[in-house]
Structure formats: C-alpha cells, structure tokens
Amino acid sequence: MTDKTSGPLAGVRVLDMTNVLAGPYACYQLALMGAEVIKVEVPNGGDLARRLGSDSELNSELMGVSFLAQNAQKRSITLDLKSDGGKEVMRRLVAEADVLCENFRPGVLARLGFGWEELRAINPRLVYCAISGFGQTGPLRSKPAYDQIIQGGSGMMSVTGTPETSPLRTGYPIADTLGGLAAAFAITSALHGRERTGEGSSIDVSMLETAVTAMGWVVSNHLVAGQVPRALGNDNGTAAPSGTFQTASGALNIAANKQEQFEALTRVIGRPELAADARFRDREDRKRFRAELTDEIEAALGAEDTAYWEERLSAAGVPAAAVLTVPEMLESPQIIDRELVHDLPFPGREGETLRVLGNGIRLDDRPSAPTVPPPGLGQHTDEILRELGYDAAQIRAFHEERAV
Secondary structure, three states: OOOOOOOOOOOOEEEEEOOOOHHHHHHHHHHHOOOEEEEEEOOOOOOHHHHOOOOHHHHHOOOOHHHHOOOOOEEEEEOOOOOHHHHHHHHHHHHOOOEEEEOOOOOHHHHOOOOHHHHHHHOOOOEEEEEEOOOOOOOOOOOOOOHHHHHHHHOOHHHOOOOOOOOOOOOOOHHHHHHHHHHHHHHHHHHHHHHHHOOOEEEEEEHHHHHHHHOOHHHHHHHHHOOOOOOOOOOOOOOOOEEEEEOOOOEEEEEOOOHHHHHHHHHHOOOHHHHHOHHHOOHHHHHHOHHHHHHHHHHHHOOOOHHHHHHHHHHOOOOEEEOOOHHHHHOOHHHHHOOOEEEEEOOOOOOOEEEEEOOOOEEOOEEOOOOOOOOOOOOOHHHHHHHOOOOHHHHHHHHHHOOO
C-alpha cells in the first residue's frame, strides 16, 4: 500500500522539515497514505529525536527509538540552509514539492529566506504547514513549547488524575500527537482544495488550540453550563457506573452509560436490587452517589477475576474490558488480527528486525503499513540531488561547500 505508486496520496511529494514528534508524526501519517516524504535535516545531528529514546546505544548512532517510531517510509537529505548551496537545493526541492511541513519557532524559516511569500513565489501550488506550540500569531507565538508545556497550558493536566494527585501529565505526549493528527488532516484537506482552486495554501497549526478542542465536553461544560472542570481519576463525569473497578485479580473498565446497561450490569453481578435502590434509580442519582455505588459493585466483582467479568458483561451488552499494560496490549488477539505492528529491517543492524506501528486505518481491508525502514541521517542526499537534476560535479561541490 505504501510504495511510491499506491495509496490515496500516491504522487504527492512532502518535504518534512520537522523535529521530534508532532511534525514527524504528521508526515508519517502522510507517508502511510502513500505520499513520498523527503526528510530535510540539518547536517551533523539532524532531527533531535535521533538522540532521544530509552536505548542509549541507538541514541549515539543517531537512530534513537523516538526517531525510529515516526520516520519509516521516509528518505533523508541533509541541507545547511545558511549556505548558498543549501539554499539553491532547497529552492529546487520546493519547486517540485506538493507539501512543506515545518515546526520551527515562528519566523525561523522566514529568516532563512523561506517564508510563506518566498515559498509561494517559488511554487504557487505548494501547501505549506507550520506546526508550533502556540500558533504563528498572538502574544505567546515565540514562546518555546514541548508537549508537557502544552498539556499544562491547555487545562489537560488540571483534569487528569485524582483530586489528590492532579495536576497530572498524561502517560504519553498526547498534545504532540494531537497536533500531528491535526496537521495531517489540514494538509490532506488543503491538497483536496488545491484540486478545485489550483492554488496552494498556508496552514497554521497551534498545538495549544488543538489540545483545547480535543477536550471537547470538558471545555463545553464550562462554556455552556458554567461548571469548573475537575479531576475525577478514572471516573467518567457524564455517567455512573462508568470508570475503573477492582475485581479479584485486577482492574476492569466498565462503561454502563445507558439505563439498560446499568440494569444488565446489576443482573450479571448478582445484585439486581441495586437498579431499584432510590440512590441509583436514574443517571443523576447514580452520579450523586457514585462512591456508594462503586463500593456495592466492587463488593460483587471481588468474587471473580477480571477475565470472568469481562466475558459475562460484554455478552450482556455492557461495555467492559481489562486494563492492560503495553506488553499485554501488543500481545492481544485484536491487535494481532488487525496487523497494527509491522516488522522492518533494522537500519544499520544486519539481520535484526525493527517493529513499528502503522496508524490503525485499513483501506480496502489492508493495513496502512510502512515497507521501508527509517533513514540514516542524509542517507539519500546524493540520490535526491541526482533526481533534482544535479550532476556528479555539482554534487561534489555541494559536499565541498558543506551545503549538504
């Protein structure tokens, strides 16, 4: 699905000038949909993610786990945009590209001579996407930001955890991931619009605003109902019983959000009288007496293990599932059947296998799977220069200038 000639974005060339996670994640989604992605990196280091991850040896090889996770199906060229030669190559790359995605601080690319007006002059059909923490305008536009800064500033951390532990960071960089998804969506939308207008466009993705909009109901409860959102731990603020419950062997998520699901739950656990209890008769009652209801349910769940209750509740139409660790999740039959994890040759390590994720989207009943491992820093520089029409002497001159 993801070679140069297949996938819905086949024939689209993307210049990925991004670092770390939000931008690389966005461009990885485009690559999985068939786009040709050229990763434009600075010499002598490249993407910071090449030095990030839990394996220090890989970090030293500029193949950090954080880089490997988001950069399969891409080629890498190194360019020094402060050099004359680097600028010349960049102009030729832009002229032949459909998309340019970057996540520098606002204004950095313009100072290098490649602001939106300059890019549009080179290629009027270019879709330009800038991802930043706070957006390209506003009083915080130049403030540095990583995922945790956005989590805190968006209000996410204030509603995560329990009243005792909040504010709490989520266990993975959700603001970066959301920003990347928003960028990928905006880019594909702009490409579709270009088919109608014939013109490119400039996209400004704010990670902060994307994170705020992703909180949806939490923010709307304040905007519409005047409720100040608070941390509820593992409970669902819109319904009860809906949250995490303890069984004889561990944690079980139950989401009995509808009246009929609550009544089915009481029957399955052998406590049908709870449905008639005045404290738990309707949705609002159950929310007011959430703690008491949880105690009653957990007293019944303690008689059997998590697998027992998951099977019986699911069969009765009550959404229920065990809380899994990451290794348990990867070994689950559902994830295996859906082919979410893909094996690639490990770059630089002959005979070893690199395991990476796709994106959970199947097209025509096929997974969105990478087929090419992440690139070494500048691995495809000469190859791409030749494709751009430079001859051997010109390529040698670029290297001597240290433009590439």
